[in-house]
Amino acid sequence: MIQRPRGTRDFPPEEMEKRRFLESRFRREAELYGFREIATPIFENTELFTLKSGPNILDEIYSFEDKGGRQIALRPELTAPTMRFFVNDLTNYPRPLKVFYFGQCFRYERPQSGRYREFFQFGAELIGAPNPESDAEVIGLAAQMVSGSGLGAYNIRLGHIGVLRDKLREAGVPTESMPPILQKLDKKLYDEARPLMSKAGMSLASMEDVIGTTGIVGPPSVLDDYPGEASDYLKEVLSILADYGTVNVQVDLGVVRGLDYYTGIVFEMDAPCLGAEKQICGGGSYSLTELFGGEKVFSTGFAIGFDRTLLALEREGLTPPPRKLDAYVVPTSDAMRRQAYVVVAQLRKAGISADVDLMRRSVGKNLKYADSIGAKKVVIVGEKEAAQASVTLRDLGSGKQELVPLDGIVAALK
Amino acid sequence: MIQRPRGTRDFPPEEMEKRRFLESRFRREAELYGFREIATPIFENTELFTLKSGPNILDEIYSFEDKGGRQIALRPELTAPTMRFFVNDLTNYPRPLKVFYFGQCFRYERPQSGRYREFFQFGAELIGAPNPESDAEVIGLAAQMVSGSGLGAYNIRLGHIGVLRDKLREAGVPTESMPPILQKLDKKLYDEARPLMSKAGMSLASMEDVIGTTGIVGPPSVLDDYPGEASDYLKEVLSILADYGTVNVQVDLGVVRGLDYYTGIVFEMDAPCLGAEKQICGGGSYSLTELFGGEKVFSTGFAIGFDRTLLALEREGLTPPPRKLDAYVVPTSDAMRRQAYVVVAQLRKAGISADVDLMRRSVGKNLKYADSIGAKKVVIVGEKEAAQASVTLRDLGSGKQELVPLDGIVAALK
Numbered sequence: 001m002i003q004r005p006r007g008t009r010d011f012p013p014e015e016m017e018k019r020r021f022l023e024s025r026f027r028r029e030a031e032l033y034g035f036r037e038i039a040t041p042i043f044e045n046t047e048l049f050t051l052k053s054g055p056n057i058l059d060e061i062y063s064f065e066d067k068g069g070r071q072i073a074l075r076p077e078l079t080a081p082t083m084r085f086f087v088n089d090l091t092n093y094p095r096p097l098k099v100f101y102f103g104q105c106f107r108y109e110r111p112q113s114g115r116y117r118e119f120f121q122f123g124a125e126l127i128g129a130p131n132p133e134s135d136a137e138v139i140g141l142a143a144q145m146v147s148g149s150g151l152g153a154y155n156i157r158l159g160h161i162g163v164l165r166d167k168l169r170e171a172g173v174p175t176e177s178m179p180p181i182l183q184k185l186d187k188k189l190y191d192e193a194r195p196l197m198s199k200a201g202m203s204l205a206s207m208e209d210v211i212g213t214t215g216i217v218g219p220p221s222v223l224d225d226y227p228g229e230a231s232d233y234l235k236e237v238l239s240i241l242a243d244y245g246t247v248n249v250q251v252d253l254g255v256v257r258g259l260d261y262y263t264g265i266v267f268e269m270d271a272p273c274l275g276a277e278k279q280i281c282g283g284g285s286y287s288l289t290e291l292f293g294g295e296k297v298f299s300t301g302f303a304i305g306f307d308r309t310l311l312a313l314e315r316e317g318l319t320p321p322p323r324k325l326d327a328y329v330v331p332t333s334d335a336m337r338r339q340a341y342v343v344v345a346q347l348r349k350a351g352i353s354a355d356v357d358l359m360r361r362s363v364g365k366n367l368k369y370a371d372s373i374g375a376k377k378v379v380i381v382g383e384k385e386a387a388q389a390s391v392t393l394r395d396l397g398s399g400k401q402e403l404v405p406l407d408g409i410v411a412a413l414k
Numbered sequence: 415m416i417q418r419p420r421g422t423r424d425f426p427p428e429e430m431e432k433r434r435f436l437e438s439r440f441r442r443e444a445e446l447y448g449f450r451e452i453a454t455p456i457f458e459n460t461e462l463f464t465l466k467s468g469p470n471i472l473d474e475i476y477s478f479e480d481k482g483g484r485q486i487a488l489r490p491e492l493t494a495p496t497m498r499f500f501v502n503d504l505t506n507y508p509r510p511l512k513v514f515y516f517g518q519c520f521r522y523e524r525p526q527s528g529r530y531r532e533f534f535q536f537g538a539e540l541i542g543a544p545n546p547e548s549d550a551e552v553i554g555l556a557a558q559m560v561s562g563s564g565l566g567a568y569n570i571r572l573g574h575i576g577v578l579r580d581k582l583r584e585a586g587v588p589t590e591s592m593p594p595i596l597q598k599l600d601k602k603l604y605d606e607a608r609p610l611m612s613k614a615g616m617s618l619a620s621m622e623d624v625i626g627t628t629g630i631v632g633p634p635s636v637l638d639d640y641p642g643e644a645s646d647y648l649k650e651v652l653s654i655l656a657d658y659g660t661v662n663v664q665v666d667l668g669v670v671r672g673l674d675y676y677t678g679i680v681f682e683m684d685a686p687c688l689g690a691e692k693q694i695c696g697g698g699s700y701s702l703t704e705l706f707g708g709e710k711v712f713s714t715g716f717a718i719g720f721d722r723t724l725l726a727l728e729r730e731g732l733t734p735p736p737r738k739l740d741a742y743v744v745p746t747s748d749a750m751r752r753q754a755y756v757v758v759a760q761l762r763k764a765g766i767s768a769d770v771d772l773m774r775r776s777v778g779k780n781l782k783y784a785d786s787i788g789a790k791k792v793v794i795v796g797e798k799e800a801a802q803a804s805v806t807l808r809d810l811g812s813g814k815q816e817l818v819p820l821d822g823i824v825a826a827l828k
Contacts, residue, residue, distance in 0.1 A: 002498050008457070017450075034769035039430055041418055062480065085424040090426065096773065131772060136755075352446070359509070369508055372508040
């Protein structure tokens with residue numbers, strides 16, 4: 001038997017219904033916020049991702065040479081393609097430009113529980129506005145998408161890369177030495193951060209101060225101990241989020257991100273029901289356009305892990321039950337088949353989802369099949385009924401039957 | 415500037431709206447017919463496609479070795495992945511199993527006008543039913559999807575591989591010699607078909623008879639000249655299609671397909687407005703499961719070229735205009751910003767798509783921006799209005815303004 005590739009998934013109908021349900025919830029919120037959908041190719045020139053994340057990304061992505069000798073890569077994320085698209089073709093759109101996207105991403109890593117080589121991201125980018133209100137707008141959308149999906153328990157952790165960068169700067173760390181230190185701090189790998197900080201000339205006291213700062217999580221008032229521009233900015237974002245009615249927001253000064261292109265706020269969302277792998281969303285403000293050959297443009301965006309959010313909804317019992325077919329049409333004999341096709345066509349034309357026996361089964365077997373595919377009602381097209389220009393309508397839930405005239409079936413099923 | 419890969423496309427918002435419009439029309443019809451969506455990975459083990467189409471397919475697809483030394487390929491079509499999924503996991507589902515799919519496919523070929531390396535297919539497969547009524551069901555769905563998309567002019571050409579196979583068999587051609595001959599006949603490459611037929615021992619007269627048959631296109635009555643099982647079967651399919659109300663169906667004995675896995679009917683659909691590249695759909699009945707390690711199961715399916723159908727709709731002027739934002743909220747001063755955020759949050763919560771100034775622009779510039787993003791109305795949040803617990807509502811189409819109490823905005827915009 002030919003298997004699907006390792007780390008990928010197939011989705012059967014009942015799974016796809018849940019996925020489309022969540023996608024449509026996400027899509028609805030993004031559209032209510034005035035974001036509009038875009039799409040980019042499944043693969044990109046590999047350089048796009050090495051420019052953004054450095055050459056080490058090659059170890060984690062699917063990259064290959066095409067027949068024309070070009071290095072291409074299956075996209076590991078969608079912010080870089082979106083900004084590449086912006087630089088190429090969208091710079092003349094009115095700003096801010098608000099876009100969202102939904103699609104497959106790929107990473108080459110050992111498949112583990114809940115982590116796949118092909119996974120799905122839903123994200124949004126607000127391009128061209130560098131204000132607290134544009135940051136709040138994006139965080140507000142992320143929060144509303146998760147809350148609008150129906151998920152009961154989630155929280156938002158908001159930080160600002162300026163808080164730690166300022167501390168490192170004050171401690172004499174040169175700008176070019178910051179990224180590796182911040183990357184270790186972001187992952188709470190303090191034992192690996194300490195030698196880097198020491199090498200950059202930091203005192204023991206300022207090292208412990210910085211490490212202590214990464215552990216600060218709490219209400220907006222925790223910012224009072226960290227005065228400065230970054231802190232003031234965060235407070236303004238938090239107060240606009242309050243106007244928006246966005247709740248569940250905590251300050252977390254440990255959300256730092258180590259990459260140069262982050263410019264200000266950073267945020268993450270968690271679904272506690274997921275346990276250790278609880279993060280469902282990550283975002284922040286950044287500037288990538290100049291890396292890809294455009295002018296510098298400030299943006300704020302996020303990506304939601306679609307698979308993990310769906311898993312969280314399932315854990316909370318919040319995904320919808322399988323959709324039911326409205327009607328299954330059963331002819332009682334070969335002579336009645338043609339009449340059954342006419343009936344099923346009539347139902348579909350009226351917007352009623354309907355199916356008909358295609359296997360020449362007996363009435364009993366057809367009723368069993370109708371039940372197994374989850375039909376709500378069965379329309380029995382029989383000779384006795386035909387003599388009265390009628391059909392029998394049977395409710396598969398209650399078992400109740402009634403005779404319905406041919407020209408009244410649509411009304412009876414609506 | 416980093417470019418997107420050759421032969422791929424980015425889709426800006428106004429393009430994505432058209433695409434989602436067509437997708438939702440297709441999806442709606444498939445669901446009314448009782449088909450349910452499935453999804454498979456973007457890439458597969460390359461063997462899946464060489465098993466189905468032979469090793470020559472390698473010249474036309476993106477195939478590469480992953481880091482684990484496995485040969486994988488970006489899918490060139492979705493029937494093989496669907497049947498691989500069926501064999502692996504879906505054999506216990508009640509039959510017939512009716513599924514549809516929508517997604518990207520890839521081919522490595524010189525990009526030309528209207529042909530992309532990344533393209534989109536929407537298709538359906540009815541698995542496990544080998545009757546004229548199951549074939550008619552599938553053709554009926556394809557026709558209804560195209561007609562339900564709004565396309566005015568299209569036609570369906572229906573054939574049966576048995577008609578030509580019978581003629582070749584009668585002329586003494588061994589079964590194993592048929593595929594290459596049929597492939598040439600399918601493409602109307604008669605000069606290349608003749609030496610193959612001659613080598614297979616056919617007389618000149620039967621060669622010309624066979625070639626003549628591939629040119630037969632017309633109403634069901636043309637079948638009267640080609641009696642036999644295949645012809646009788648086609649007549650039954652045509653008569654069920656008439657019951658379904660499917661029109662625009664012609665018999666075309668030149669639709670033959672050269673691959674072994676086709677088992678009976680074959681059909682194609684055209685949109686005449688597309689000129690030379692007019693085919694928008696291809697399908698037929700087949701059996702692939704045994705190739706992939708399963709038991710033999712008869713299926714009928716089709717794939718619609720999503721891009722070409724959209725192009726046809728555009729040529730006919732039938733795609734929808736860009737969607738408009740319901741409301742754009744403008745504060746008249748910095749002091750009114752916070753009130754504006756509260757208003758925009760209130761509108762979105764009520765299901766009204768709304769946006770707010772995020773650039774601290776003047777009222778005049780905001781009105782210009784609102785117009786450029788296609789907002790229907792502007793909500794002006796000003797000090798004078800606030801004194802009366804109201805806002806000004808301005809219709810961007812008519813320019814008409816009215817004062818609306820804060821608690822009546824939602825009602826005024828619904």
